[in-house]
Amino acid sequence: MDLKSFMEYERKSxxxxxxxxxxxxxxxxxIGIILISIVAFFVNKFSIEDIDIKLISxxxxxxxxxxxxxxxxxxxxxxxxxxxMQSYTFSFIAGVIxxxxxxxxxxxxxxxxxxxxxxxxxxxxxxEILWILLSVQVFYFExxxxxxx
Amino acid sequence: xxNRLKIERAILNLTQDxxxxxxxxxxxxxxxxxxxxxxxxTVLALKLSLLFEKPINDFFELEDSxxxxxxxxxxxxx
Numbered sequence: 001m002d003l004k005s006f007m008e009y010e011r012k013s014x015x016x017x018x019x020x021x022x023x024x025x026x027x028x029x030x031i032g033i034i035l036i037s038i039v040a041f042f043v044n045k046f047s048i049e050d051i052d053i054k055l056i057s058x059x060x061x062x063x064x065x066x067x068x069x070x071x072x073x074x075x076x077x078x079x080x081x082x083x084x085m086q087s088y089t090f091s092f093i094a095g096v097i098x099x100x101x102x103x104x105x106x107x108x109x110x111x112x113x114x115x116x117x118x119x120x121x122x123x124x125x126x127x128e129i130l131w132i133l134l135s136v137q138v139f140y141f142e143x144x145x146x147x148x149x
Numbered sequence: 150x151x152n153r154l155k156i157e158r159a160i161l162n163l164t165q166d167x168x169x170x171x172x173x174x175x176x177x178x179x180x181x182x183x184x185x186x187x188x189x190x191t192v193l194a195l196k197l198s199l200l201f202e203k204p205i206n207d208f209f210e211l212e213d214s215x216x217x218x219x220x221x222x223x224x225x226x227x
Contacts, residue, residue: 006195077178078178148177149177
């Protein structure tokens, strides 16, 4: 294998990673969707109390986080790809640990405060798990980028 | 892995930003390599080699600990 074909092979393998990513401007759309969803969530909480709006705003936050998560950086190079992979790994591990620990710890504290034993409070649902995974990934990725400046 | 990227860059009188643009990466990547926080891919190392007109071994070098592991492996195979 000569030098050029070797470089081409490695470049193509890096390009494969970028296929599922969206252009950088989707990040702004993601932030916009999150802000609108948060505003809708609070307006709903303190005035209208419509269950549909609550549900839409909760899933809006997830869609916004997903758009931020899969949007490319302005310069998407191999360091960014490596940091992105690190952040996905970290968020997966953190997500599993937080999900496993949240219920017992939350229940223990709640039982301790209420002085009632054996009562189970609300469990971690699908929205909470997805929110943990996506928000940990987005914030840890930003943290890694700042650390590497 | 140790590197002499900063020195090689100084020889060519290039800033981090200029070098980054020449090889198609961000300034952040050059800074991370120089500070030994990131080990570049073979493609990037070969691009740097073409730019500096020097073999990769001239500006990337294994740490002593990494070399000693290789010596230990050699002894085992003997």
